[in-house]
Amino acid sequence: MTYAAQIYHPKAIFRPRALGILKGMDTPQDFDKIALLSLAFPGLAETDLQEMSSLTRLSAYPAGHILCQEGAYEDVFYILAAGSAVISKTISPQEGERVLRVAGRGDLIGEMALVQNAPRSATVRAASDCTVLEMNKRDFEAMLGRSPSMALDIIRTTVNRMRENDQTAIQYLQNTNKVLRQLDRNKLEFIQVAAHELRTPLTVVKGYVDLLRNYKGLPADPALGGIMEGILKGADRMHEVVNTMLDVSRIDSETLKVNPAPLPLKRVIQDTVQDFSEAAAARRITLTPELDPATPQINGDPILIQKALAQLIVNAIKYTPDGGTVTISSRALTLENGTPAVQVSVRDTGIGLDAEHHELVFEKFYQVGDVKIHSSGRTTFKGGGPGLGLAIVRGVARAHGGKAWVESPGHDEVNFPGSTFHLLLPVDPPRA
Numbered sequence: 001m002t003y004a005a006q007i008y009h010p011k012a013i014f015r016p017r018a019l020g021i022l023k024g025m026d027t028p029q030d031f032d033k034i035a036l037l038s039l040a041f042p043g044l045a046e047t048d049l050q051e052m053s054s055l056t057r058l059s060a061y062p063a064g065h066i067l068c069q070e071g072a073y074e075d076v077f078y079i080l081a082a083g084s085a086v087i088s089k090t091i092s093p094q095e096g097e098r099v100l101r102v103a104g105r106g107d108l109i110g111e112m113a114l115v116q117n118a119p120r121s122a123t124v125r126a127a128s129d130c131t132v133l134e135m136n137k138r139d140f141e142a143m144l145g146r147s148p149s150m151a152l153d154i155i156r157t158t159v160n161r162m163r164e165n166d167q168t169a170i171q172y173l174q175n176t177n178k179v180l181r182q183l184d185r186n187k188l189e190f191i192q193v194a195a196h197e198l199r200t201p202l203t204v205v206k207g208y209v210d211l212l213r214n215y216k217g218l219p220a221d222p223a224l225g226g227i228m229e230g231i232l233k234g235a236d237r238m239h240e241v242v243n244t245m246l247d248v249s250r251i252d253s254e255t256l257k258v259n260p261a262p263l264p265l266k267r268v269i270q271d272t273v274q275d276f277s278e279a280a281a282a283r284r285i286t287l288t289p290e291l292d293p294a295t296p297q298i299n300g301d302p303i304l305i306q307k308a309l310a311q312l313i314v315n316a317i318k319y320t321p322d323g324g325t326v327t328i329s330s331r332a333l334t335l336e337n338g339t340p341a342v343q344v345s346v347r348d349t350g351i352g353l354d355a356e357h358h359e360l361v362f363e364k365f366y367q368v369g370d371v372k373i374h375s376s377g378r379t380t381f382k383g384g385g386p387g388l389g390l391a392i393v394r395g396v397a398r399a400h401g402g403k404a405w406v407e408s409p410g411h412d413e414v415n416f417p418g419s420t421f422h423l424l425l426p427v428d429p430p431r432a
Ligand code: ADP
Pocket: 315, 316, 319, 348, 350, 351, 352, 353, 361, 366, 367, 368, 369, 384, 385, 386, 387, 388, 389, 390, 391, 418, 419
């Protein structure tokens, strides 16, 4: 017994016992192609079915055989007569393949690539021994040209298939989203627990060092004073990081409360600049406030806004080489909906930031470059941080009904193109 499959496809094995559809038949010639074709194309006229039948051939393939290879230009389409085939698509090199669906009797396979003249968009692999009706691209196209009803039917089937694929993709995305949200919640809980757990022993350390400083029995040794200052400085820095972790967890859980008060923004900016003048001078960085006299007073949370401004200035100093300049400007503006607002911009002459990171840097824990090569220190050049500062800046902006974003021509540690971080705050925050 010689079958087309064995001639055209050396790997194919025809095993009638495995193929229920051939039960009771001795040869593939007995196979009722018309019944299968009318299942695949329910709207097709008898004459079209007859013509199509004459252009198809019956083939059999063993489990595991690849009928369509994703990315390949192939010129056959199939109608599954018996068995099942798995249709899968490569999502990414990391995620590998994802099963889109399992095709069964009467399903069309590979017709989309032929209609679009495109490479296969998915891989189809026989899940069990399969029998298929095959048709060549040229015959398929000739038939489509001759039979408008078949062309319509194919379009309908293809559109339905795309809709089903969309549904599957949406479902997959929804599930992935759910998992990601849960992971994010776990991370948030971990930050909260870690911050609370660290805060108590830190307070104890600071308390004891304070006690020690005032301890009368301590020998008057200037070296001891220096050591205790060092411990206190370290503990203060740790306290700051712990507080930043708590702030971020509040922003994430949307429990960040804005306690608005009339705020002379120019004064707050000047004070914050003053706070960093020593650190900037140590690195020969010039801090220049350029505050438009018309910058209005706003209603905002003084603590939160001061935190956001400090973060932007710290970053500008941190990512600017020694001898650079950081300019802090403010101006009044009116938003599109007529709301009065203030824009604060912190411009530096630092390393700059590539466009692909412009949004991501505002995500918590996001850092550009290799964290391991960072040096430590709050304002040392490219000094390490927890990657939470800009998440807080954006959180504070949003809590006030404003926004935060960055502009930069790109990262360049030879020409130092710089970055400008903007903080936009409405004069009045929206009511809770
Ligand atoms: P951290 O500074 O603690 O790493 P941030 O959230 O403040 O975290 O910043 C996230 C990342 O954004 C930083 O790791 C840095 O790569 C980039 N970045 C922030 N500010 C600047 C700046 N002024 N210039 C260049 N890159 C910056």
